[in-house]
Amino acid sequence: MASLHTVNKSPFSINSLKSCLEHANDGDTILLIEDGIYGALKGSEISQIVADKIGSLSIIALEPDMKARGIDSSKILTGIITTNYDGFVELAAKHDVCQAWL
Amino acid sequence: MASLHTVNKSPFSINSLKSCLEHANDGDTILLIEDGIYGALKGSEISQIVADKIGSLSIIALEPDMKARGIDSSKILTGIITTNYDGFVELAAKHDVCQAWL
Amino acid sequence: MSEQVKKFLYVNRKAPYGTIYALESLEVVLIGAAFDQDVSLAFIDDGVFQLTKGQDTKEIGVKNFSPTYRALGDYEVTKLYVEKESLIERGLSTDDLQELTYEDEDDDWAEKPSIRIVSRKEMGELMGNQDVVLSF
Amino acid sequence: MSEQVKKFLYVNRKAPYGTIYALESLEVVLIGAAFDQDVSLAFIDDGVFQLTKGQDTKEIGVKNFSPTYRALGDYEVTKLYVEKESLIERGLSTDDLQELTYEDEDDDWAEKPSIRIVSRKEMGELMGNQDVVLSF
Amino acid sequence: MKFGILISEGPYTHQAADSAYHFTKAALKTGHEIDRVFFYHDGVNVGTRLSIPPQDERNLQKDWSALAKKHEIDLVICIAAAQRRGLLDENEAKRQGKDANNIAEGFRISGLGQLIEMGIKSDRLMTFGD
Amino acid sequence: MKFGILISEGPYTHQAADSAYHFTKAALKTGHEIDRVFFYHDGVNVGTRLSIPPQDERNLQKDWSALAKKHEIDLVICIAAAQRRGLLDENEAKRQGKDANNIAEGFRISGLGQLIEMGIKSDRLMTFGD
Numbered sequence: 001m002a003s004l005h006t007v008n009k010s011p012f013s014i015n016s017l018k019s020c021l022e023h024a025n026d027g028d029t030i031l032l033i034e035d036g037i038y039g040a041l042k043g044s045e046i047s048q049i050v051a052d053k054i055g056s057l058s059i060i061a062l063e064p065d066m067k068a069r070g071i072d073s074s075k076i077l078t079g080i081i082t083t084n085y086d087g088f089v090e091l092a093a094k095h096d097v098c099q100a101w102l
Numbered sequence: 103m104a105s106l107h108t109v110n111k112s113p114f115s116i117n118s119l120k121s122c123l124e125h126a127n128d129g130d131t132i133l134l135i136e137d138g139i140y141g142a143l144k145g146s147e148i149s150q151i152v153a154d155k156i157g158s159l160s161i162i163a164l165e166p167d168m169k170a171r172g173i174d175s176s177k178i179l180t181g182i183i184t185t186n187y188d189g190f191v192e193l194a195a196k197h198d199v200c201q202a203w204l
Numbered sequence: 205m206s207e208q209v210k211k212f213l214y215v216n217r218k219a220p221y222g223t224i225y226a227l228e229s230l231e232v233v234l235i236g237a238a239f240d241q242d243v244s245l246a247f248i249d250d251g252v253f254q255l256t257k258g259q260d261t262k263e264i265g266v267k268n269f270s271p272t273y274r275a276l277g278d279y280e281v282t283k284l285y286v287e288k289e290s291l292i293e294r295g296l297s298t299d300d301l302q303e304l305t306y307e308d309e310d311d312d313w314a315e316k317p318s319i320r321i322v323s324r325k326e327m328g329e330l331m332g333n334q335d336v337v338l339s340f
Numbered sequence: 341m342s343e344q345v346k347k348f349l350y351v352n353r354k355a356p357y358g359t360i361y362a363l364e365s366l367e368v369v370l371i372g373a374a375f376d377q378d379v380s381l382a383f384i385d386d387g388v389f390q391l392t393k394g395q396d397t398k399e400i401g402v403k404n405f406s407p408t409y410r411a412l413g414d415y416e417v418t419k420l421y422v423e424k425e426s427l428i429e430r431g432l433s434t435d436d437l438q439e440l441t442y443e444d445e446d447d448d449w450a451e452k453p454s455i456r457i458v459s460r461k462e463m464g465e466l467m468g469n470q471d472v473v474l475s476f
Numbered sequence: 477m478k479f480g481i482l483i484s485e486g487p488y489t490h491q492a493a494d495s496a497y498h499f500t501k502a503a504l505k506t507g508h509e510i511d512r513v514f515f516y517h518d519g520v521n522v523g524t525r526l527s528i529p530p531q532d533e534r535n536l537q538k539d540w541s542a543l544a545k546k547h548e549i550d551l552v553i554c555i556a557a558a559q560r561r562g563l564l565d566e567n568e569a570k571r572q573g574k575d576a577n578n579i580a581e582g583f584r585i586s587g588l589g590q591l592i593e594m595g596i597k598s599d600r601l602m603t604f605g606d
Numbered sequence: 607m608k609f610g611i612l613i614s615e616g617p618y619t620h621q622a623a624d625s626a627y628h629f630t631k632a633a634l635k636t637g638h639e640i641d642r643v644f645f646y647h648d649g650v651n652v653g654t655r656l657s658i659p660p661q662d663e664r665n666l667q668k669d670w671s672a673l674a675k676k677h678e679i680d681l682v683i684c685i686a687a688a689q690r691r692g693l694l695d696e697n698e699a700k701r702q703g704k705d706a707n708n709i710a711e712g713f714r715i716s717g718l719g720q721l722i723e724m725g726i727k728s729d730r731l732m733t734f735g736d
Contacts, residue, residue, distance in 0.1 A: 003332055008495070008606075010355050010386050012430060013117050019217070019249050023328040034491045035358030038389070043431030064399030064498070068357050070392040070406075075431075084399075085502035092499075092600050093477045093508065099215070099337040100603035102484070105468055110625070110736075112219050112250050114294060121353070121385050125464040136621045137222030140253070145295030166263030166628070170221050172256040172270075177295075186263075187632035194629075194730050195607045195638065201351070201473040202733035204614070210596055223736075224619045228517055231556060235588040239596065264624060265664050336595040338482070339603055346726055359606075360489045364647055367686060371718040375726065400494060401534050472725040474612070475733055486616075488690045489648050518619050518648070527692035528702050537692075560618045562657035562667075562708060572658050576706040578692060 002027045004095035008034035008102070011046050016101040018046075021053050029058040031083075031091060037065045040076040047077060054079035062088060104129045106197035110136035110204070113148050118203040120148075123155050131160040133185075133193060139167045142178040149179060156181040164190060210335035211242045216251035218340060220270070221261065226254045227269050229340035234272075237279035244283040244334075245276075248327060251340075252290045255319070257302045270302065277306030282318050289324045346471040347378045352387035354476060356406070357397065362390045363405050365476035370408075373415035380419040380470075381412075384463060387476075388426045391455070393438045406438065413442030418454050425460045478509045480598030482591065484605025486518035487536040488529065493522050496604035497539055504547055511598055512550040513540070514591045515583075517605065520558040523551065525580035541582035551583045552590045608639045610728030612721065614735025616648035617666040618659065623652050626734035627669055634677055641728055642680040643670070644721045645713075647735065650688040653681065655710035671712040681713045682720045 005024055011017040017039045020030060032039050039050055040061040063082045092098050107126055113119040119141045122132060134141050141152055142163040165184045194200050214233055220226040247255060261268040304318040350369055356362040397404040440454040481500055485492040500510050515522055522536055529535050544551045565585050569577040595601050611630055615622040630640050645652055652666055659665050674681045695715050699707040725731050
């Protein structure tokens with residue numbers, strides 16, 4: 001079994017991403033949406049914590065939310081891929097359960 | 103001039119208290135209300151950060167919010183005093199400006 | 205309606221009273237109990253504050269719903285997983301929590317504790333083994 | 341109504357779009373500009389994300405209000421203090437921010453930058469020197 | 477695949493109702509089913525017909541009502557959460573002695589059991605909140 | 607001393623409206639003045655007369671209406687925030703072609719200028735929000 005975790009909060013303000021990273025199991029996927037996409041930024045004070053998990057976890061950022069916030073692929077960590085809403089639906093369908101970190 | 107800062111968020115979830123502590127000036131007062139009172143707990147992972155500021159800042163916790171959450175004076179850091187709503191009003195009146203960390 | 209039995213996990217990550225999520229989560233659990241599913245509750249992060257004893261909300265004029273956790277056993281909600289690391293980070297120990305129990309009908313109605321202290325790793329595994337996860 | 345001139349500081353600590361606070365803060369600033377007070381804006385913590393360039397909200401169906409910051413100069417809102425440490429913690433530099441300017445009527449309408457980068461210590465001092473602080 | 481959608485925050489204040497809307501549209505477009513959308517916590521406020529967002533902004537209530545009509549989606553507002561927050565239909569208003577109601581077309585008020593039922597019957601439950 | 611009170615979050619969901627209420631009562635009791643309470647963001651939802659909290663809970667709308675009546679406090683709801691969220695008075699409902707309104711007694715709807723004016727005229731502005 002594998003879970004899809006969604007994180008919609010900025011990791012600089014709220015501890016949701018941190019808690020999610022500490023609870024997700026190997027092979028799970030974390031989708032960063034809304035203000036959660038700031039967790040994908042490279043060169044930030046929390047980048048290393050996220051980077052360390054790439055590989056054992058799949059980390060994906062929602063493009064429409066990145067664009068809204070002026071963040072393009074050049075600004076995010078290597079190994080984080082992006083998707084759109086169709087991809088979000090596909091991710092939800094192919095994982096066994098979805099857990100939102102609010 | 104001295105400011106009264108109010109913090110109403112749990113420091114374990116949200117960065118308001120941390121930001122407030124880093125921006126308050128010597129002689130200012132921080133009043134912990136609502137979920138902010140968890141910042142007064144001793145023995146927590148953030149207690150030392152708070153304790154280090156006691157003295158240069160006055161840190162006060164709102165009793166009605168402590169009681170609601172089952173926290174009595176024995177559980178909070180030495181040097182943090184408590185007050186009630188009347189005291190809250192008095193604090194607001196005697197400081198030059200009030201700033202809420204939401 | 206409930207031929208199918210699914211594993212439901214209610215994840216509580218927020219402190220009581222400052223926001224309504226803890227109370228409205230409890231309301232879902234109580235209603236959900238009637239559906240005969242396999243129910244577990246998880247208390248992590250600030251959610252562990254929901255279970256502390258000695259809550260007295262008179263002076264803030266808000267209803268004290270902490271006694272309701274003690275009623276969960278009667279609703280056959282008997283698995284309350286509390287994360288050890290979340291307690292420690294907050295300077296709490298199990299002594300700070302209410303004692304919650306249920307009567308085990310498979311064991312001659314013996315009174316047993318509902319709270320199960322688990323590590324963060326065990327909590328992650330529990331989360332990964334559910335059919336429906338509701339987050340509050 | 342406005343014989344009295346007070347120092348108003350608007351403190352912006354939240355990212356745009358995820359919540360409405362950034363937009364509704366801007367609405368207060370625009371209305372407040374008519375009152376001829378001494379207005380400053382502070383951008384700290386996630387508030388610095390409000391000023392990034394290249395925002396394009398088409399695909400989330402939400403109104404892009406980032407161009408409005410460029411209009412603030414016309415409303416004589418000319419002091420936007422942005423905290424250096426908040427930028428650095430987020431991997432941002434001033435190059436990531438919009439260029440915001442105003443025309444200085446006391447200096448032959450010369451075009452000047454509205455954004456002033458300050459340290460956390462300076463931001464604290466600025467906050468301590470206000471009559472009214474509005475937090476968003 | 478059958479999705480159930482839980483919306484936990486009010487419109488405009490948080491992006492949750494927007495994200496849920498875009499997810500739902502994408503799910504329908506890619507051949508999935510959406511049985512029900514359940515509105516809880518401040519999410520109940522999505523269902524008021526009295527909101528008047530600025531003309532240059534989206535109207536989330538109307539967007540949800542239209543999507544539900546087109547695809548026969550059941551939009552359910554939690555009664556307990558709705559009463560606290562002042563979201564009523566005609567029957568509730570009458571029963572409670574209130575002189576007005578504010579529910580929008582396509583939404584209905586019901587109990588929390590509908591959320592549990594959605595969890596049981598759907599293949600995936602998606603939560604959008606704060 | 608003259609206090610202005612800003613409430614930025616809705617009732618029940620966040621404790622802000624409660625804290626503001628207790629602060630206001632204490633200020634009045636200890637001899638201070640409260641000119642105005644301004645409701646912004648989701649705070650506008652405090653002013654709906656359609657809310658029906660459970661019988662064993664406080665009723666924040668009624669508590670505020672009663673306190674305002676007793677002490678002649680001006681309860682002002684921001685019009686822009688209110689329109690987005692569906693809080694209307696009779697005039698606004700008529701002007702916008704809506705068939706109902708939901709504002710409670712003692713509250714009035716006005717512009718953001720009233721918040722700035724409160725900041726100018728009061729000795730201290732207190733913010734309660736999220």
